[in-house]
Amino acid sequence: MTPLPFTQLHLNHAPGAFLPHIHNYSLSVDFHGESVTSGVPPLSLTIDGCGSRSRRPCTTASTCSRFSSLSLPAAPSLPAPEEHMQDRGPSPPQQGHVNWNPFQRVGAFLCELVERVFVGAIEKSRPFPPNVDPTVQLSGNFSPVPESPLQKQLQIEGALPSCLDGVYVRNGANPRFEPVAGHHLFDGDGMLHAVSFSGGSASYAARFTCTNRLIEEERLGRAIFPKAVGELHGHTGIARLLLFWARSLIGLVDASKGMGVANAGVIFFNGTLLAMSEDDLPYSVHVTKDGDLFTEGRFDFDGQISSSMIAHPKLDPNTGELFALSYSILQQPYLRYFNFSRNGMKERDVEISLAQPAMVHDFAITERFVIIPDQQVVFNVRTMLQGGSPVFYDKAKTPRYGVLPRHAVDEKSIEWIDVPDCFCFHFWNAWEDENGEDTVVIGSCMTPPDTIFNTCDEPFRSVLSEIRLNRRTRTSTRRQIVPMNLEAGRVNERYTGRKTRYVYLAIAEPWPRVSGVAKVDLNACGSGETEENVVGKHMFEKGCYGGEPIFVPRSEDPTADEDDGYILTYVHNEDTDKSELLVLDAKSPSLAKLAAVKLPSRVPYGFHGTFVPAHKLREQ
Secondary structure: OOOOOOOEEEEEEEEOOOOOOOEEEEEEEEEOOEEEEEOOOOOOOEOOOOOOOOOEOOOOOOOOOOOOOEOOOOOOEOOOHHHHOOOOOOOOOOOOOOOOOHHHHHHHHHHHHHHHHHHHHHHHHOOOOHHHOHHHHOOHHHOOOOOEEEEOOOOEEEOOOOOOOEEEEEEEEOOOOOOOOOOOHHHOOEEEEEEEEEOOEEEEEEEEOOOHHHHHHHHHOOOOOOOOOOOOOHHHHHHHHHHHHHHHHOOOOOOOOOOOOOOOEEEEEOOEEEEEOOOOOOEEEEEOOOOOEEEEEEOOOOOOOOOOOOOOOEEOOOOOOEEEEEEOOOOOOOEEEEEEOOOOOEOOOEEEOOOOOEOOOOOEEOOOEEEEEEOOEEEOHHHHHHOOOOEEEOOOOOOEEEEEEOOOOOHHHOEEEEOOOOOEEEEEEEEEOOOOOEEEEEEEEEEOOOOOOOOOOOOOEEEEEEEEEEOOOOEEEEEEEEEEEEEEEEOOHHHOOOOOOEEEEEEOOOOOOOOEEEEEEOOOOOOOOOOOOEEEEEEOOOOEEEOOOEEEEOOOOOOOOOOOEEEEEEEEEOOOOEEEEEEEEOOOOOOOEEEEEEOOOOOOOOOOEEEEEHHHHOOO
């Protein structure tokens, strides 16, 4: 047997500053008496495991620090979870040892060496732009938090409505490990924050969604999967993709069970709570009777889908059907549309022909159609060869919206209508106009279109707009409704796909923070250059910022007023570093605060959520 080209590995560590349970390591390698030291992460480490997929909490306990000088190290081993599991709820079963063979251990060392000495050195020689600079993207209340175990009987300022019975779950990005390179807000691991309501009291829990990605990184004790937005830029992005491919090829990491972060959307469908991001299948999460969260596993609708699903599927409140899209950036077809019956049975995929892969983060439905955007933010992996980002704004492209019958069997019946100079990252609702020709789409038109992904000199704008698609003439019009930046929000979802009067949106000023909530009357005839159409506004207190507001109906009464209900939104006080959940009166012109649930731990700014009534939870 050929001897290995080194005799000993020496591992030293010191506490890291990013999170208290992360340590920084250096690795010394003796090449037959000549010592070389680099900042390579350990090849042998002992860490706590991530929770299993069988209704166990995703555990994120401390990384252990029992290391010494060793000859060609063994692969990571996992201690019994009880060592670090106080107050974490039921302990997950102990994971087994990863048995790396000598070839794999040498491969691991070489990959780490290339990453840190070559790729990392190149990245550190150039400053990160703000949109992928970890010190910017993870500053203040955008920084991650550990899991928060279930806590009951929370302090409440004011009084919770007695009819508020269920759980509000909001998703967000929360990186488990310190970034090794660039990091974008969208790259973090998914964490769900849940406030449960019952009998005027409230409880809170925050848990990671145990994705395959997170389980693998817990096993290895560091960030290892490529970050789609933060890392994959230019030649170093290609190098990181090749390194990940090499690690997968020799069996150091398993990407076959998914690479997604499940950090964006959340929806309750057919008795299952789904956490989603558009880079993977959804993950099923179980809500316990007392309000805790447990990841059940990657959810493929009983084997009916194998590709990713975007984070904004649409649920028809009348039929119970679920509508969704899936897009690919590497191969045709670049876009697929599919739907499920209320019982979870899937219809056949409809392949949508696009000239180039485009970001389709959201879409809309009406009672008869799905509205599919083909907009100017596109993907081109070849631009990485030229040192650029694979996600970019194609100024030569005219955006268009496709109007497709909901139960189409192919794309032949789709009607494409150009909508110049319009990029909507999110759509709030759509319906068919009484004139029988127009489809009305309500969304926030964002400029510059790629401002979320790339550094832009132009100021950010996200303007609430009414877009009319005339199916007879194949033309469109667009009307600004309110001039302020409004991004992230909801309608009363009993009206999804049907004419809506009110929409509740986050006031995204100063971007990227949210300073309040606006209620907009879509029937109002005021000027879009003023705030005349804003019929309710709640501004947060000084130093306080929030996120997406959602609407919760007061009752199940189908004849109730559209705005008869409550607005829920998380708010964080940056001066006191305290977080709370606000309950606002949706009918009030001031969106008056009815109650504030004082939360036991900080809730970072996040993405999208949903409210699941108690009677629906019993369907799990």
